[in-house]
Amino acid sequence: MLELKRTPFHERTSRLSLPQNWRRWAGYIVVGSYDLVLDREYWAIRDAAALIDITPLMKYIIEGPDAAKLLHRMTPRDVLKMAVGQVFYTGWCDDDGKMLDDGTISRLSETKFRLTSAEPSLRWLSMNAVGMDVTVTEVTDQVGALSLQGPKSRTILNRCCSKSLDKLKFFRLMETKLAGVPVTISRTGYTGDLGYEIWMPAEKALTVWDALMEAGKDYGIVPCGILAMDMARVEAGLFMIDVDYTATNHAWIAGQKSTPFEMGLGWTVALDKPGYFVGRRALEREHKQGSAWKLVGLEIDWQGLEQLYASVGLPPQIPGMAMRGSLPVMYEGEQVGYASTSTWSPVLKKYIALAHVQRPYFEPGTRLHMEVTVEHHRLHAPGTVVKLPFYEPEWKKK
Amino acid sequence: MAANQYDAIVIGAGHNGLIAASYLARAGKKVVILERREIVGGAAMTEEIFPGYRFTEFSYVVSLLRPEIIRDLELPKHGLKILPLPSTVTPMDNGDYLGSWDDHDLTRQEVYRHSPKDAEAYDEYSRVMARAAKAIKPIISMVPPDPSSLSPRDLLGMLKIGKYARSLSEKELYRIAKLVTQSSADLLDEWFEFDPLKGTKSASGIIGTFLGPRSPGTAYVLLHHYMGEIDGAFRAWGFAKNGTGGVSAAIASSARALGVEIRTNAAVEKVIVKGGRAAGVALQNGDELRAKIVLSAADPKRTFLQFVESKHLPDDFTQAIRSFRVRGSSGKVNIALNALPDFTCLPGEGALHRGAISISPSMDYIERAYDEAKYGQFAKNPYIDMIIPSMIDRDMAPPGHHVMSCFVQYAPYDIEGGWDDAKRDAFGETVISTIEKYAPNIRQCIVGKQVITPKDIERIAGITGGNIFHGELLLHQLFFFRPAPQWADFRTPLPGYYFGAAGAHPGGGVMGAAGKLAAEAVLKDQE
Numbered sequence: 001m002l003e004l005k006r007t008p009f010h011e012r013t014s015r016l017s018l019p020q021n022w023r024r025w026a027g028y029i030v031v032g033s034y035d036l037v038l039d040r041e042y043w044a045i046r047d048a049a050a051l052i053d054i055t056p057l058m059k060y061i062i063e064g065p066d067a068a069k070l071l072h073r074m075t076p077r078d079v080l081k082m083a084v085g086q087v088f089y090t091g092w093c094d095d096d097g098k099m100l101d102d103g104t105i106s107r108l109s110e111t112k113f114r115l116t117s118a119e120p121s122l123r124w125l126s127m128n129a130v131g132m133d134v135t136v137t138e139v140t141d142q143v144g145a146l147s148l149q150g151p152k153s154r155t156i157l158n159r160c161c162s163k164s165l166d167k168l169k170f171f172r173l174m175e176t177k178l179a180g181v182p183v184t185i186s187r188t189g190y191t192g193d194l195g196y197e198i199w200m201p202a203e204k205a206l207t208v209w210d211a212l213m214e215a216g217k218d219y220g221i222v223p224c225g226i227l228a229m230d231m232a233r234v235e236a237g238l239f240m241i242d243v244d245y246t247a248t249n250h251a252w253i254a255g256q257k258s259t260p261f262e263m264g265l266g267w268t269v270a271l272d273k274p275g276y277f278v279g280r281r282a283l284e285r286e287h288k289q290g291s292a293w294k295l296v297g298l299e300i301d302w303q304g305l306e307q308l309y310a311s312v313g314l315p316p317q318i319p320g321m322a323m324r325g326s327l328p329v330m331y332e333g334e335q336v337g338y339a340s341t342s343t344w345s346p347v348l349k350k351y352i353a354l355a356h357v358q359r360p361y362f363e364p365g366t367r368l369h370m371e372v373t374v375e376h377h378r379l380h381a382p383g384t385v386v387k388l389p390f391y392e393p394e395w396k397k398k
Numbered sequence: 399m400a401a402n403q404y405d406a407i408v409i410g411a412g413h414n415g416l417i418a419a420s421y422l423a424r425a426g427k428k429v430v431i432l433e434r435r436e437i438v439g440g441a442a443m444t445e446e447i448f449p450g451y452r453f454t455e456f457s458y459v460v461s462l463l464r465p466e467i468i469r470d471l472e473l474p475k476h477g478l479k480i481l482p483l484p485s486t487v488t489p490m491d492n493g494d495y496l497g498s499w500d501d502h503d504l505t506r507q508e509v510y511r512h513s514p515k516d517a518e519a520y521d522e523y524s525r526v527m528a529r530a531a532k533a534i535k536p537i538i539s540m541v542p543p544d545p546s547s548l549s550p551r552d553l554l555g556m557l558k559i560g561k562y563a564r565s566l567s568e569k570e571l572y573r574i575a576k577l578v579t580q581s582s583a584d585l586l587d588e589w590f591e592f593d594p595l596k597g598t599k600s601a602s603g604i605i606g607t608f609l610g611p612r613s614p615g616t617a618y619v620l621l622h623h624y625m626g627e628i629d630g631a632f633r634a635w636g637f638a639k640n641g642t643g644g645v646s647a648a649i650a651s652s653a654r655a656l657g658v659e660i661r662t663n664a665a666v667e668k669v670i671v672k673g674g675r676a677a678g679v680a681l682q683n684g685d686e687l688r689a690k691i692v693l694s695a696a697d698p699k700r701t702f703l704q705f706v707e708s709k710h711l712p713d714d715f716t717q718a719i720r721s722f723r724v725r726g727s728s729g730k731v732n733i734a735l736n737a738l739p740d741f742t743c744l745p746g747e748g749a750l751h752r753g754a755i756s757i758s759p760s761m762d763y764i765e766r767a768y769d770e771a772k773y774g775q776f777a778k779n780p781y782i783d784m785i786i787p788s789m790i791d792r793d794m795a796p797p798g799h800h801v802m803s804c805f806v807q808y809a810p811y812d813i814e815g816g817w818d819d820a821k822r823d824a825f826g827e828t829v830i831s832t833i834e835k836y837a838p839n840i841r842q843c844i845v846g847k848q849v850i851t852p853k854d855i856e857r858i859a860g861i862t863g864g865n866i867f868h869g870e871l872l873l874h875q876l877f878f879f880r881p882a883p884q885w886a887d888f889r890t891p892l893p894g895y896y897f898g899a900a901g902a903h904p905g906g907g908v909m910g911a912a913g914k915l916a917a918e919a920v921l922k923d924q925e
Contacts, residue, residue: 002749004503027503120506123518138514249525252532 004029007055008144008205016223023226026118026140028056033225038321039346041228045191046347046393048220049150051212052229054190054197055205057103058120059143062113064134071105071113074128076260076283078273082107087171087186090268091260092124097282098248098257100124101241102265106173106186114139114184114199118241128278144205148212149195149232151395152219157185157196160215165196170397179211190229192236194395230322234343234354237297237388239263243324244295244340244354259283261291262356264388294362297386298329298339298370300351304382305372312375318344318351329355330369330380336361339370345390352390353383361385404430404659406691406920407679409666409705410860412440413642414899414913415695416649416658420471421917422693423656430687431658432679434665434860438650440695441859441866442908444643448846450796451734454641454787455850456859457866458730458803459483459754461635462625462909463645471652478648479639481790485753487744488598489836495743496594497750513592523589530577531624533570536562541915542878542886542903551887578873580617583761593760601758601781604807606867606906608725610768611761615873622871622905637790642908649910669694669705669895676894679705690894691920695913698722698869698881698901699862706892715891718882722901723872726811726852726864727771731829734846735800738786739837751789757782757832771808776825780832781807799845804829811852811864822849867906868899877903888916889923896920 005028007013013031014020021032030053033041044050062070072079075092082088084107091102101124103117115121125136148156157165162177165185173186181204189195200208213221233240241247245258260269260283269283302316309316322343329337337357345352353370361368364387369380404427408419411433419431437443441456460480468478484500497508502521510517543555563571577585582603586596602623603616610616638644650660664685669692670678678688694701702711702719744750758764758781767777783805788795795801806829813821826849833840852864861868869875878886880903885891888898898916900906 001497001508001744002499002504005507024503027507120518120521122514123522126515249522252529 005056005141007053008202009053009055009146009209011206012209013053013223017225021225021227025056025226026058030056031223031225033227034223038228038231041222041224042231042346044220044222044224045149045193045228045232047151048222049148049152049156049216050191050222050224050228051209051216052147052149052224052226054145054147055143055202057140057145058117059139059145060115060117060121060125061137061139062115062125062134063111063137064132065111066129066132066134067111067113068107070125070129070132070134071115072273072275073277074125075105076269076277076279077105078270079105080273084109085172085174087173087188088268089171089188091263091265093260093279093283094248095279095282096248096257097259097279097286098251099245099260099263100248104186104188106184108173108184119247142202144200144202144208146198146200146208146212147189147191147195148198149189149191149193149224149229151194151393152216152221153195156212156216156219156221160211161185179207181207183208190236190238191232192238192389192392192396193232194393194398227321230341231343231345234322234341234352235345235347235389235391237264237354237390239295239354240341258293258295258356259286259291261286262293262295264295290359292359293337293356294359295388296355296357296362296364297388297390298353298355298368298383299386299390300353300370300372300381300383302350305351308372308374308379308381314375316351320344327353327371329357330371331361331366336368342370348391350390351381354388357385402685402687404428404687404689406430406693407432407687407689408693408695409679409701410434410440410695410899411438411646411650411660411662412695412899413442413646413649413908413910414916415440415693416646416653417467417471417910417913418693418695418898418917419658420649420653420656421914422691422920423653423658424470425917425921427691429658430689431653431660432664432666432681432687433660433662436662438660438662439643439646441855441861442642442646443859444641447732447848448734451799451801451846452641452787452794453732453801453848454643454803455732455848456730456855457642457908458785458787458805459636460638460642460645460908461623462907462911464910464914467910467914471649473648473652476648476651476655477639478645480636481639483636483753483785483790485749486598486756487741487750487753488594488756488758489741489743490594491759493742495741495750496592496598498598499749509592509595512595513590516590516592516595519589520595526573527621527624530570530573531621533566534574534621535625537877541888541919542880544878544884544886546884577617577621579614581612581614582616582620583611583765585617585620586611586761593762594758597758597760597763598756600761600764601756601783604764604768604781605783605805606728606865607870607872608723608727608771608808608810609870609872610765612765618873619871637785637787639791640793641787641791645908666705668707669892671706671710671892674710674893676892691896692894693896693898693916693920695899695916696860697724697862697899698897699724700860701897701899701901702881702890706895711891715882715885722869722881723875724863724865724869726855726861726866727809728805728807728866729776729809729825729852729854730848730850731804731806731826732848732850733802733804733844734795735802735843736845737798737839737843738789738800739802739833739840739843741837743836751786753785755784757784757836767808771810774810774812774814776809776813776821776828777807778828780809780829782829782832784833804833809851811856813851817851817853822851822854825849825851868901871905876905880905888912888919
C-alpha cells in the first residue's frame with residue numbers, strides 16, 4: 001500500500017546493488033548504481049555492455065485502423081510514412097507548440113504501435129483519439145524492459161537470441177526469442193552508443209535477465225544503474241524531461257516551457273507532412289521566425305577551469321556524476337542562459353553541459369561562461385558552444 | 399493611565415481576537431481582550447472532557463494559519479508545533495478503500511488501482527486547480543475594496559484587481575469564472591469517474607456551508623482548499639500539538655508576552671457609544687472599560703446586532719447583517735477510546751489511523767445527506783471526517799488509549815422541532831452506527847462520547863447559528879460582501895468600532911488573517 005512499485009527484475013537488481021541507493025522513476029524504485037563508484041558501469045556502456053533496467057518507462061499499445069492517424073495527429077513526426085518495424089523518437093506538444101513529453105513510437109504492425117513516454121499519457125492519447133477507431137492500452141507494468149548498451153551488446157544478443165541481429169539497423173526493431181522467451185528488440189537507447197532495448201512479458205523477465213548475464217559473462221557485461229546512464233546520455237546530447245525541459249503541463253509560468261525547435265528537435269518536426277497535428281500552427285510560426293532559445297552543448301575550457309581553481313591553490317574539482325542543478329550561463333558578464341545538466345565526461349576527459357541559451361548566443365563556436373563554485377565562491381569558467389552530441393562513436397549506427 | 403482605560407479593547411479571545419490583540423500590542427497599544435468563557439480559544443480549543451482524554455472540541459485541524467502570523471508573533475517560541483496529517487482514506491462499501499497519501503507516486507498508484515483514467519486526470523486536475531488558486535490568491539490576500547466607492551483607497555484597490563486580472567491569460571480568466579459559478583459536482587464530473595474519489599473531493603466543497611455538491615458555488619470552495627497547496631512545503635497544514643487549543647494557547651502566550659491583558663469570565667453586554675464613536679465596553683457584570691478602539695472578534699450577528707444598539711448603525715447595514723446567512727450545518731462527535739478502531743478495509747494499526755478517514759463514498763451519498771438537512775432533519779447517512787489526534791500527538795490520551803474527532807455534516811441548526819437531548823443522542827447514535835459499518839469494533843472501544851450539535855456550538859463557543867465559519871462561504875458572502883457590502887475592510891459604520899473574525903474577509907478556518915488585517919486597519923487609521 002505504501003510502497004513504490006518494484007520492477008520485475010527487482011529480485012536480481014536488489015541483490016546486486018552494493019550501495020542500495022534506490023532512485024525513484026515514474027512510481028518505481030530502481031537501482032541508482034551497483035558499484036560504490038560509477039566508473040565500472042559507465043565504462044561498460046562505452047567499452048563493453050551495460051545491462052540497465054528501464055521498465056519504469058510508460059508504455060502504451062495503440063491499436064486499430066486509426067492507430068497511425070492518432071500518432072500522426074499527436075506528434076510532429078510523419079507517422080503515416082513510418083515502415084513496420086521502424087522506431088521514431090519524437091517529442092509531442094500542446095497546441096501552443098510547447099513540449100509535453102518525449103519518447104519513442106514503434107510500429108509493431110500496420111495497425112499496432114507501442115508508444116513510450118516519461119509521463120502518464122493515457123489521458124492525452126484519449127483526448128486526441130476522439131472519434132477515431134483505435135484502442136489505447138497501458139502496458140507499463142505488463143512489459144519488462146531492459147536496455148543493453150555498449151559496443152559488445154550485439155555480440156551478446158547474438159549469443160542468446162534465436163535470430164541474428166546483424167541486419168537490424170539503427171532505430172529498427174525485430175521479433176525474436178531470447179532464451180525461449182518471445183521478445184521484441186529495438187536498436188535504440190539512451191547512451192549514444194551501440195545498444196538495444198529488449199521488451200518482454202514481465203513474468204518472463206528474470207529468465208531474460210539471467211540469459212543475458214550468462215551470455216555476456218565473457219564479454220564484460222555489467223549491470224548498470226541510472227546514475228552512470230545519466231552521464232552517458234549527456235555525452236550523447238540526450239535530454240531529460242523535467243530536468244532539461246519542463247513539461248508544458250507542469251510549468252507554472254510560460255517561461256518554463258520549451259518547443260521542439262528550442263530543444264534541438266527541429267529534425268522531428270515534419271512541417272511538410274499532410275494534415276493537422278497538435279501544435280502545427282505555432283511550430284510553423286516558430287520555424288518561420290526562428291527560435292528565441294536553443295538547447296546546446298557547452299564545453300568548458302579545462303585550462304580556464306584550472307586557472308580558477310589554481311587561484312586558490314586547488315586542482316579542478318568536478319563531481320564524478322551528472323549534476324542536475326541549474327547553472328547560469330553568461331556572455332560578457334550578462335546572463336544569457338542556463339545549464340540544466342552538467343557532467344564530467346570520462347571518455348572525452350571534458351567538463352560538459354546541456355545548456356539553454358538565448359539567441360544569438362547559441363551558435364556553435366560562441367564563447368560563453370558557466371558558473372562554477374570554487375571553494376565557496378561563485379565564479380565563471382570559460383567555455384564554447386558545440387554541436388550535439390558531444391560523443392558519437394562510429395559503431396553507434398553501423 | 400487609569401484602571402479600565404485602554405487604547406484598544408478586543409472582544410472575544412478566539413484565535414482571531416488573540417491575533418488582533420497581539421498585533422495591536424506589538425504596535426505599542428495598551429490592549430485588553432475580553433472573553434465570555436473561563437478559557438480562551440473560542441472554537442479553537444482543547445478540553446479534557448473525560449479525565450485523561452483531550453478533545454479538540456470544535457475545530458480540529460489547522461489548514462491555512464498564515465505563516466507570517468506564526469513568524470510575527472513568534473508562535474513556535476510559545477509552543478506552536480503543527481504536526482503532519484499525511485493522508486486521507488475513504489473506506490468503501492465493498493470493503494475496499496481509496497487512499498490519498500502525502501506522496502505523489504503513491505497516490506497516483508492508489509487512484510490507478512481504481513481507475514487508470516482518474517489517476518491521470520488527478521494529476522492534471524491538481525495542477526489546474528493549483529494554477530487557478532495561484533491566479534486568484536493575490537485577490538484573496540488583499541483587503542477587499544468597495545467597488546461602489548470613489549475613495550482613493552477603494553479605487554486603488556479596484557485598479558489593482560483590474561490590473562491583476564489583465565495579467566492573467568484568457569484561459570485562466572475563463573477557468574476562474576467557471577470555478578466561481580460551477581457546482582463541485584459539475585466540476586468533478588468533468589474530470590473523474592470513480593465515485594469515492596468524487597465523493598471525497600466534493601466533501602471539501604461543502605464543509606461549513608448549507609449546500610450540497612450539486613449547489614452552484616461549491617466549486618469555488620474546493621478551490622479555496624488549494625490556496626494552501628501553493629505554499630507547498632511552507633504551508634501550515636496539519637494537526638496542532640495539543641489540538642487547536644494548542645494554537646490558541648501559543649497565541650495567548652505570545653499576546654501576554656506582548657503585554658495584552660486577557661480577562662476571562664468577562665462577557666460583553668454593550669459597546670459604549672459616545673458622540674457617535676465607540677468609547678468602550680460595558681460588561682455583563684457591570685464593569686465598564688474605556689478605549690477609543692473596540693475590535694470585535696465575535697460573529698457578525700453578535701458584533702452588530704447584540705453588542706451595538708441599532709440606533710448607532712444605519713438600517714441598510716443592520717439589514718444586511720440580519721440577512722447574512724449563518725446556518726450551522728455540521729456537528730461534532732468526540733470520542734474517547736480504549737483501543738484503536740479496526741477498519742475492515744485496512745485491518746490492524748496502520749497509516750490510515752495517522753491521517754483523515756473520510757466517510758464519503760459518493761457525491762450522491764453527500765447530496766442525499768444534504769436533502770435531509772434541507773428539510774430540517776440531520777442526515778441519517780452523514781458525511782464524516784474523522785481524525786485520531788492521539789495517533790498524531792501522543793499527549794492527547796493516556797498511553798494505549800485514543801481520542802477520535804468526528805466532524806459530521808449535515809446537522810442543521812434549525813432542526814424540525816428544535817434540538818433537545820433525545821435528538822442529540824439520536825444524532826450521536828447515527829454517527830456511531832455509520833462508523834460501525836466500516837469499523838465494527840468501534841462501539842466496544844468507546845469509553846466516553848461528546849456529541850455537539852450546531853446549537854451546542856452556539857451555546858459553548860458563542861457562534862450565532864453554530865456555523866463554523868461565522869457565516870457560510872457563499873459567493874454572495876465573500877470578498878467585498880463579507881460581512882456586508884461596503885464594509886469588507888474591517889471597519890464598521892460606527893467609528894472606532896472594528897470587526898476582525900471569520901465573518902470578515904477572507905473567512906473561516908484557523909487562518910488568523912481576519913484578526914491580523916483588522917488590527918492593521920486600526921493601526922492605519924491611527925496614522
